[in-house]
Amino acid sequence: MVGYKNYENTRLHIKNKIVNVDQYNGHTHERKQLLDILKRTTDSGESNSALLIGPPGVGKTTLVNSILKELQEDKKFNSSAVLVRLHGLIHTDDRLALKAITSRMNLDNAINGKVFGSFAENLSFLLACLQTGQRETSKSVLFILEEFDLFCSHHNQTLLYNLFDVSQSAQTPICVIGITHRLDVIELFEKRVKSRFSHRQIFLFSTHGDDIAIPSINQRIDRISNFLLLTNNNDFSSTYFAQWNKNIKQLMKDKKFICSMQRLLDISENEEITKNIMMLAVSKLNVEKPKISADDIEDELNIFEKDDLVQTVQDLSVLELCLLIAMKHHSEIYDLQPFNFEMILTRYNKFINANSNVQNVQRSVVLKAFEHIQNVELIAPTGTVMSRLQKEYQLFKLLITSQQITEAIKTMNGLPTEVIQWAGSSLA
Secondary structure, three states: OHHHHHHHHHHHHHHHHHHOOOOOOOOHHHHHHHHHHHHHHHHHOOOEEEEEEOOOOOOHHHHHHHHHHHHHOOOOHHHHEEEEEEEOOOOOOHHHHHHHHHHHOOOHHHHOOOOOOOHHHHHHHHHHHOOOOOHHHOOEEEEEEEOHHHHOOOHHHHHHHHHHHHHHOOOOOEEEEEEEOOOOHHHHOOHHHHHHOOOOEEEOOOEEOOEEOOOOHHHHHHHHHHHHOOOOHHHOOHHHHHHHHHHHHHHHHOHHHHHHHHHHHHHOOOHHHHHHHHHHHHHOOOOOOOOOOHHHHHHHHHHHHOOHHHHHHHOOOHHHHHHHHHHHHHHHHOOOOOEOHHHHHHHHHHHHHHOOOOOOOOHHHHHHHHHHHHHOOOEEEOOOOOOOOOHHHOOEEEOOOHHHHHHHHHOOOOOOHHHHHHHHOOOO
């Protein structure tokens, strides 16, 4: 039982270290900009709005979290400000967003039983509840909207309109920070929303000025070591604590582990992926498997690198695979030109006639196989499906590369020799 508790505490300890960011390295100029915007709201009661824009994995959310952590270390913050976090993938409409805002402000009781005619009236009431009569002593509200571009798809963009409208008025001081990867997000705004937005945009890039966002392998290993080493002996037995840290230090020097981390760094600079792989390895620990090995990390990396399209091809029947090979040859011969069922059937029949060992099937069965390939999204129509056009003549394009098809066939067992040879043939 003691051993099991050690592993549970290890998982929790490492998870907390990974999730809670104590410091943020890089993008010092952008960090200063964003911190200044938020402080002007919390300290001076100045309303603001801004967008934080950058590619996935560059550190937008991590940057915001580190700034919020710094602000929350000030004892006055909790009494003078309210933090409301919304996510475009979770709060998919204004009703859900308003419910979350009410909950974050702890105003569920205040709004209970009251009927409002519009979203604007509801939001205005919530903000009014935080006012104390003087602008200087009113609680400020920080709105952090992740996946900000998804809020632009809400009906009439009512949420964004009202938030930006309040940020331009002399009501409760609020700050709206949108986090998105879309460079064209401003173009998604309706005219009335765009007119109320401050047009303040902060861009994060992989490299900026003197900041180095692309880590070296040694920097990445040091970061992983900080995540995995236990730092609080109170939750663990002294023997377990010492043994765990000793194993982690040995792992950091393991050549196989270092090669795996270099391989991962070559694939992606995103530290979040590295954290996820570490957490997956840690989550599988138990009494029978007490420590992480380089093989565990490599196994998780292999799963991460696995190509879903290759797996889909490997799940096809022999007939469906033959049709896919016919599509592959057509694309190679005609330089990725679209094809229809009749073209592929002709090529498939040519292969069948040249190989008596391969069983012939009815046309209707071949058509069903073709439709299944479309259903698993290995092919797609090139344009709008025309109702008057017979489905046999609808044009399609291949959504998988010749290399992926070849890779899938190499690792498949039990395929007829003729099919394997046809797949590798340059003559089709």
